[in-house]
Amino acid sequence: MKVGYIGLGAMGRAMAANLLRAGHEVAVWARRPEAMQPLLALGARATGSPAECAADVDVICTIVTTGDDVRQVVLGPRGVIEGARAGSVVIDHSTIPPSVARDIASALAGCGVHMLDAPVSGGERGAIDATLSIMAGGDADVFARMKPLLSAVGRTLVHVGPIGAGQVTKACNQLILCAFIEAAAEAARLASASGVDFAKVREAMLHGSAASRALDLFGGKMALRDFTAGVQSRLHHKDMGIVMGEAVGMGLAMPLSAAVWQQLNALIGQGGGMQDTSALLTVLERQSRPT
Amino acid sequence: MKVGYIGLGAMGRAMAANLLRAGHEVAVWARRPEAMQPLLALGARATGSPAECAADVDVICTIVTTGDDVRQVVLGPRGVIEGARAGSVVIDHSTIPPSVARDIASALAGCGVHMLDAPVSGGERGAIDATLSIMAGGDADVFARMKPLLSAVGRTLVHVGPIGAGQVTKACNQLILCAFIEAAAEAARLASASGVDFAKVREAMLHGSAASRALDLFGGKMALRDFTAGVQSRLHHKDMGIVMGEAVGMGLAMPLSAAVWQQLNALIGQGGGMQDTSALLTVLERQSRPT
Numbered sequence: 001m002k003v004g005y006i007g008l009g010a011m012g013r014a015m016a017a018n019l020l021r022a023g024h025e026v027a028v029w030a031r032r033p034e035a036m037q038p039l040l041a042l043g044a045r046a047t048g049s050p051a052e053c054a055a056d057v058d059v060i061c062t063i064v065t066t067g068d069d070v071r072q073v074v075l076g077p078r079g080v081i082e083g084a085r086a087g088s089v090v091i092d093h094s095t096i097p098p099s100v101a102r103d104i105a106s107a108l109a110g111c112g113v114h115m116l117d118a119p120v121s122g123g124e125r126g127a128i129d130a131t132l133s134i135m136a137g138g139d140a141d142v143f144a145r146m147k148p149l150l151s152a153v154g155r156t157l158v159h160v161g162p163i164g165a166g167q168v169t170k171a172c173n174q175l176i177l178c179a180f181i182e183a184a185a186e187a188a189r190l191a192s193a194s195g196v197d198f199a200k201v202r203e204a205m206l207h208g209s210a211a212s213r214a215l216d217l218f219g220g221k222m223a224l225r226d227f228t229a230g231v232q233s234r235l236h237h238k239d240m241g242i243v244m245g246e247a248v249g250m251g252l253a254m255p256l257s258a259a260v261w262q263q264l265n266a267l268i269g270q271g272g273g274m275q276d277t278s279a280l281l282t283v284l285e286r287q288s289r290p291t
Numbered sequence: 292m293k294v295g296y297i298g299l300g301a302m303g304r305a306m307a308a309n310l311l312r313a314g315h316e317v318a319v320w321a322r323r324p325e326a327m328q329p330l331l332a333l334g335a336r337a338t339g340s341p342a343e344c345a346a347d348v349d350v351i352c353t354i355v356t357t358g359d360d361v362r363q364v365v366l367g368p369r370g371v372i373e374g375a376r377a378g379s380v381v382i383d384h385s386t387i388p389p390s391v392a393r394d395i396a397s398a399l400a401g402c403g404v405h406m407l408d409a410p411v412s413g414g415e416r417g418a419i420d421a422t423l424s425i426m427a428g429g430d431a432d433v434f435a436r437m438k439p440l441l442s443a444v445g446r447t448l449v450h451v452g453p454i455g456a457g458q459v460t461k462a463c464n465q466l467i468l469c470a471f472i473e474a475a476a477e478a479a480r481l482a483s484a485s486g487v488d489f490a491k492v493r494e495a496m497l498h499g500s501a502a503s504r505a506l507d508l509f510g511g512k513m514a515l516r517d518f519t520a521g522v523q524s525r526l527h528h529k530d531m532g533i534v535m536g537e538a539v540g541m542g543l544a545m546p547l548s549a550a551v552w553q554q555l556n557a558l559i560g561q562g563g564g565m566q567d568t569s570a571l572l573t574v575l576e577r578q579s580r581p582t
Contacts, residue, residue, distance in 0.1 A: 098485060121499030133499035135492075156498035160491045168485045169492045172478035176471070176501040179547065183470035186545045187463035190534070193541050194389060194459045200451045201426075201460045207447035208412030208424035210467040212503030243481070250484050253578035254477045255550045256470065263546060287544035 001149055003027070004053040005044070006073050006080070007063040007094070008035040011120070014127035015063065015093070015153045017042055022152035029053035050074070051083035059149060060084060063093035063120075066238065067100035074104050086112030089142055091150075093134075095119045097242050098164035098171070099249070101137070105163045114142045117163060119170035120154060123231060131155045135173070137165030171246060174239035175257045178277065180214045181236075182260045185281040188222045189288075199223040221278040230276035237264040237273070292440055294318070295344040295351040296335070297364050297371070298385070299326040302411070303354040305418035306384070306444045308333055310352075313443035320344035341365070342374035350440060351375060354384040354411075357529065358391035365395050377403030380433055382441075384425075386410045388533050389455035389462070390540070392428070396454045405433045408454060410461035411445060414522060422446045426464070428456030462537060465530035466548045469568065471505045472527075473551045476572040479513045480579075490514040512569040521567035528555040528564070 001024050005016040008030040020026050020042045027045045028036050029052070036046050047053040050073045054060045060080050064070055070092055074080045080090060090108055092101065092115065101117035108115050116138035126132040132154035136143055143159040150157050160169045187205075191198040202219045205211065221227065240261040247254040266283045267273070292315050296307040299321040311317050311333045318336045319327050320343070327337050338344040341364045345351045351371050355361055361383055365371045371381060381399055383392065383406065392408035399406050407429035417423040423445035427434055434450040441448050451460045478496075482489040493510045496502060512518065531552040538545045557574045558564070 121496075121501070123500070133495065135495040135499075156495070158491065158495035158498075160495055161487045164485070165487045165491075168482055168487045169495050172482055172492050173496050173499050173501045175481070176474045176478055176496065176506065179470055179474035179477075180467070180501070180503075182547045183467045186470075186548050187467055189543055190466070190537060190545070191459055191463055193543055194455070194537065196452045196456045196459045200449065200456075201463050204424065204426040204447070204449035204451055204460050205412075205464050205467065207449075208426070208464050209414065209505060210412070210464045210471070210503075212471075212501075212505070214500060214503070215467065246481060246485065251579050252480055252484055253575055254481070255554060256473045256547060257477050259546045259550045284544055288542050 001059055002057040003149070004029070004057040004060040006030070006050050006053055006060065008039065009063070010124045011093070011127045012063040013038060014124065015061070016044065018130045018153050019149070020044060024149065024152070027053050027057060049078040050080045051078045054080040054083035054088070055085070058088055059146065060088065060090045061093060062090065065094065067096035070094050070096055070104060071100065075107055081108060081111060081113070084111065084113045089114045089116065089146060091116045091118050091146060093118055093120050095170050095174070095239055095242070096167060097245055098167040101167045102164045105138070114139060115163060116142060116146060117166040118150070119166050121170070121173055127153070134158070135160055135166045135169040137161055137167065138163045171239070171243045174236065175243045175260070177214055178236050178240055178260045178264065179256055180212060181218045181277050182263055182280050184215055184219045184222060185278070185284055188219070188281050189284045218278045221276055222281050227275045227279040227282070229274065230278070232274050233264060233267050233277040233279060234273035236277045237268055240264055292350055293348040294440070295320070295348040297341050297344055297351065298354040299330065300354070301415045302384070302418045304329060305415065306352070306354065307335065309421045309444050310440070311335060315440070315443070318344050318348060340369040341371045342369045345371040345374035345379070346376070349379055350437065351379065351381045352384060353381065356385065358387035361385050361387055361395060362391065366398055372399060372402055372404070375402065375404045380405045380407065380437060382407045382409050382437060384409055384411050386461050386465070386530055386533070387458060388536055389458040392458045393455045396429070405430060406454060407433060407437060408457040409441070410457050412461070412464055418444070425449070426451055426457045426460040428452055428458065429454045462530070462534045465527065466534045466551070468505055469527050469531055469551045469555065470547055471503065472509045472568050473554055473571050475506055475510045475513060476569070476575055479510070479572050480575045509569045512567055513572050518566045518570040518573070520565065521569070523565050524555060524558050524568040524570060525564035527568045528559055531555055
């Protein structure tokens with residue numbers, strides 16, 4: 001297929017490269033033009049705006065940071081909507097509020113352009129290895145048509161429901177993941193305050209009912225006190241903001257999510273936004289000094 | 292080995308049966324004499340008190356509910372301490388506060404009796420299949436001597452540290468597990484309030500960064516709205532009470548654990564103590580009516 005790719009950060013760069021390797025024709029655009037270079041070397045075509053990137057392609061993929069970023073590149077001046085032809089499909093891989101995904105889809109529909117909200121899970125490693133989980137919302141037929149393309153960047157492709165359902169799923173995923181990291185941090189704090197080696201506690205737990213990939217990964221970083229990202233905590237903080245926005249909007253009690261969000265606020269506040277989210281352990285240590 | 296087994300609930304019954312199948316000689320005692328019957332059919336010897344159960348054996352295993360229960364059967368009238376010979380070993384598989392484990396061990400040490408605190412994870416299924424995770428605290432030599440016995444009831448045996456370390460590890464395990472269940476409940480609530488089928492959300496998440504056995508198990512029960520235990524929430528409530536007791540005792544900030552504990556309080560309060568912990572979803576639904 002002919003694909004326009006917008007957003008070439010760590011995730012987008014790796015995903016666009018996998019599309020090229022799978023034999024797709026890829027046009028690229030990024031806010032920072034130098035971000036396009038590695039893709040051009042793989043055979044991508046540079047463009048001067050999202051509108052130009054979206055012209056003469058079947059599919060436009062976007063992966064940027066916030067809901068406002070997606071709005072800007074899709075609906076803003078020289079945005080995708082100005083170039084995309086009727087019948088083409090926008091696939092947004094960003095993690096943004098479900099309501100923003102629905103708004104953008106509805107504006108695109110006015111021009112005959114389809115949209116899938118298709119956030120991903122699996123991080124930079126998953127993007128490089130094309131093993132991402134992709135949780136998609138939108139029209140089932142459009143999803144079916146896009147499956148061959150999506151399978152070049154991810155391993156698990158699930159169509160969850162109508163537009164926005166992908167973002168709801170990602171919000172669910174992130175609240176569980178962030179809660180898990182905070183829970184691991186509280187466990188690490190309890191263990192060390194009790195004079196027990198958390199590395200051994202983690203080892204024992206990896207075979208029990210609390211076992212998970214996240215315990216392995218983030219618990220491992222806590223045991224080593226290695227807080228280099230990984231996933232920068234500011235991104236999880238943004239994701240929990242989406243979760244709490246939904247909770248506030250719908251009047252949902254989410255006491256655990258609220259507690260996690262406050263701890264992430266504290267981590268950002270103490271200057272840890274660029275650290276891995278496992279640094280939530282250091283927030284607890286400040287709240288009650290290590291013994 | 293010659294083993295005395297005290298406490299024949301769902302867990303103890305299955306574990307004692309596995310000891311018998313592995314060729315150990317087992318004497319049993321339970322508060323309710325009828326609980327001994329299935330074990331006697333497998334060749335166990337009935338006794339009339341914990342003291343009698345502890346006499347003439349090498350190892351005494353206990354698995355009862357609370358710290359007070361362990362104190363009672365070990366240190367109370369006609370308790371283990373009155374029957375156990377010097378050099379024998381008490382292995383307590385119950386989940387109790389670390390401080391209580393340390394107290395009991397210290398009383399036993401006065402009579403030359405060793406103790407391991409060796410709580411287990413894996414539930415009734417793991418007890419039946421002898422696939423439990425056992426997280427043990429106590430003297431390393433005693434643990435090494437007990438390994439052949441423990442391997443008849445569990446698959447993963449980890450010596451975490453000195454006496455009490457097993458209970459600290461179990462507390463860590465339970466806080467992570469309970470936080471995970473509450474997080475899954477908040478995700479389920481968010482999904483259904485957003486009009487998205489949580490069964491599909493769960494399916495998508497099972498391949499992503501939030502994946503875990505607990506999501507599979509407890510998330511599955513939430514998707515089906517099947518709140519039959521499984522693990523009765525009153526037991527997790529008891530475990531979170533241990534976690535918060537440690538937090539209070541040491542002055543540790545544990546905001547996530549505190550939130551989970553309150554939700555479990557609410558579940559008990561609404562009469563759900565015998566339901567599975569996945570019924571935490573119904574607490575959230577009462578806190579904000581289903582749309």
